[in-house]
Amino acid sequence: GENVEQHPSTLSVQEGDSAVIKCTYSDSASNYFPWYKQELGKRPQLIIDIRSNVGEKKDQRIAVTLNKTAKHFSLHITETQPEDSAVYFCAATRGNNRLAFGKGNQVVVIP
Amino acid sequence: NAGVTQTPKFQVLKTGQSMTLQCAQDMNHEYMSWYRQDPGMGLRLIHYSVGAGITDQGEVPNGYNVSRSTTEDFPLRLLSAAPSQTSVYFCASSRRERDTIYFGEGSWLTVV
Numbered sequence: 001g002e003n004v005e006q007h008p009s010t011l012s013v014q015e016g017d018s019a020v021i022k023c024t025y026s027d028s029a030s031n032y033f034p035w036y037k038q039e040l041g042k043r044p045q046l047i048i049d050i051r052s053n054v055g056e057k058k059d060q061r062i063a064v065t066l067n068k069t070a071k072h073f074s075l076h077i078t079e080t081q082p083e084d085s086a087v088y089f090c091a092a093t094r095g096n097n098r099l100a101f102g103k104g105n106q107v108v109v110i111p
Numbered sequence: 112n113a114g115v116t117q118t119p120k121f122q123v124l125k126t127g128q129s130m131t132l133q134c135a136q137d138m139n140h141e142y143m144s145w146y147r148q149d150p151g152m153g154l155r156l157i158h159y160s161v162g163a164g165i166t167d168q169g170e171v172p173n174g175y176n177v178s179r180s181t182t183e184d185f186p187l188r189l190l191s192a193a194p195s196q197t198s199v200y201f202c203a204s205s206r207r208e209r210d211t212i213y214f215g216e217g218s219w220l221t222v223v
Contacts, residue, residue: 091154097208097209101146101154104153
């Protein structure tokens with residue numbers, strides 16, 4: 001099945017700087033790649049997603065890029081704010097919305 | 112529009128007991144699924160359904176059963192609870208393929 005890996009496991013950034021989280025996936029048939037933000041004790045919340053026919057997508061301070069050849073996709077957060085502190089999960093699916101998740105990245109924004 | 116509703120939110124079970132985690136959505140979504148989340152493991156797919164009457168296994172199905180008799184409901188049954196099933200369980204739903212997947216608030220289960 002699909003295997004998704006995330007790096008780094010923990011990321012500390014100064015407020016206002018950018019944060020980048022990279023994920024790799026193993027199944028070349030995967031065609032949908034969502035990113036979730038999860039705060040402690042809460043449900044995962046979708047922050048952005050990208051489909052395999054698109055290379056990049058942006059929504060205000062958040063962007064995602066997809067490289068199908070290398071089988072990796074990355075989350076970019078610009079102008080980080082303290083409320084961006086959370087665990088971020090990447091995921092991938094090849095069909096039926098069966099998500100394979102990475103293990104998560106703890107992002108800490110230092111004021 | 113309540114979204115994805117899970118009950119109960121917290122539950123303590125004794126080893127060997129059975130129980131059902133309830134999941135309901137009011138968005139007329141075809142796709143529903145159950146995940147478990149353990150510390151440091153991310154979320155792992157237990158079972159999923161692509162429509163009423165259709166279910167299939169995910170990555171970690173052992174010890175769990177599901178059914179999908181209606182579009183709205185997708186209950187998860189623990190047959191004989193084991194301490195290894197202590198986890199947070201999330202139900203999720205989406206309208207169609209590659210569409211936004213919405214998660215319920217989670218059910219915290221402890222098996223002693």
